Amino acid sequence: MRVIFAGTPEFARSALAALHAAGHDIVGVFTQPDRPAGRGMKLQASVVKQLALQYGLPVVQPQSLKLDGKYPDDAKLAKEFTDAAQADVMVVAAYGLILPQWVLDAPRHGCLNIHASLLPRWRGAAPIHRAIEAGDTQTGVTIMQMDAGLDTGDMLLAETCAISAQDTTASLHDKLAEMGAHLIVKALEQVGQFKPEKQALEGVTYAHKIEKAEAAIDWTQTAQVLAQRVRAFDPFPGMTIRWGGEVIKVWQAHVQTPARIEDIQKKPGTLLAVREDGLQVACGEGVLCLTQLQNAGGKRLPVADFVRSFKGQVGDVFQS
Known part of the structure; x- marks a missing residue:
């Protein structure tokens, strides 16, 4: 399939590597702009950008995707790139920017999100942290058809993962990243054949961003x-x-x-x-x-x- 990938941290890197290994035509990679990091505070590319360049893939790094927002020129260039790409699907994994409606509508099959929880539990930015903090004994990965809400879209695939008494966010992250990479490859094999499942109205929790x-x-x-x-x-x-x-x-x-x-x-x-x-x-x-x-x-x-x-x-x- 013709795929646009959107992601930034290590969790997303695993998915990009899996999609590339599966032979999909990745026509572009969206990732966050380079940020200062390390003791010298030098600009550093995200791990997703580093891998994309290694694969020779085109990289797009807008500050925003809102055409009427603070960075309309960035959003306009991103839209021109997306329209030209004619992608079948966009795969999103911990990208870090809210996708406006024009992005959701651009690919033929819309946007699929790899979310590190069993929705509707732990919608939001930090599902791995919050699951451990709450004492959950089980979590997982959900592949979701994205809509305009915050992790509210229809569920397409899900897989569960036990949380051990020794798991930290670091160790559980690695398990779920591997699971998400496997699951998104499986999902793309079934695009167009899914029977989407609405999220339950009960059991919704929000994984708010971790603050220092x-x-x-x-x-x-x-x-x-x-x-x-x-x-x-x-x-x-x-x-x-x-x-x-x-x-x-x-x-x-x-x-x-x-x-x-x-x-x-x-x-x-x-x-x-x-x-x-x-x-x-x-x-x-x-x-x-x-x-x-x-x-x-x-x-x-x-x-x-x-x-x-x-x-x-x-x-x-x-x-x-």
Whole structure:
């Protein structure tokens, strides 16, 4: 099929590679403009752009696709390219721009989205993070016929994936990226033969974008919720605690059975134990054991190494 691909991060890169390997005629790739990155803040192309150039595919990087928006010239050029491409379908995976109606209508079979959840649960920008944060035990990938709403289109294909107790956003991302790549190739084999399924009106949840402000640990929350958030926010933004004027990132933690009954009644944030197998901290409910941490400017350390330079003592209180 003649395909326009739209995507930006690693999740989308996997899908582009799969479509190319399957032999589809990828007539153009839309991706976000180059952004400053790294210590030198040099402009860096998205991983999708890098792969597209490797394949020798034409790349389009509009600031916006709205013809009446802030960048109408960008949108006009994108429309001229899209009209000329005469694509059968557009495949969209974590592109990062809202598609206006002219884009949705341009390909013969419309636009198909690879969404990393089982819709209608976790519509929106961060479905992988929010599924782990909520304690879900199952998620998956949905191939959806896009419409003007936010992930509200008819479902075409779906596949489920278990969320293990050890999964972080990083590990679950990789599983779902591979699943999405496989599923979109399967979907293009069936274009024109689908019986689209309307999304249920019940069970709708929204996966709001992850903000850096969410990183700070609130010790008044339960240990279970905090353990889920630690996994959900790995690799970004990482959960943080403040100690001695420094910010420490927490990368691994689990719920700990309290050693003493009186620990249950300690003020949230109280350091209950400093051990080589974990820093135990009282929460609003339960005890959280921190097992991998990172000092500012340092690297991730197992707690056995971290405690060698940590000056905290039992009874100290981390601030929320």
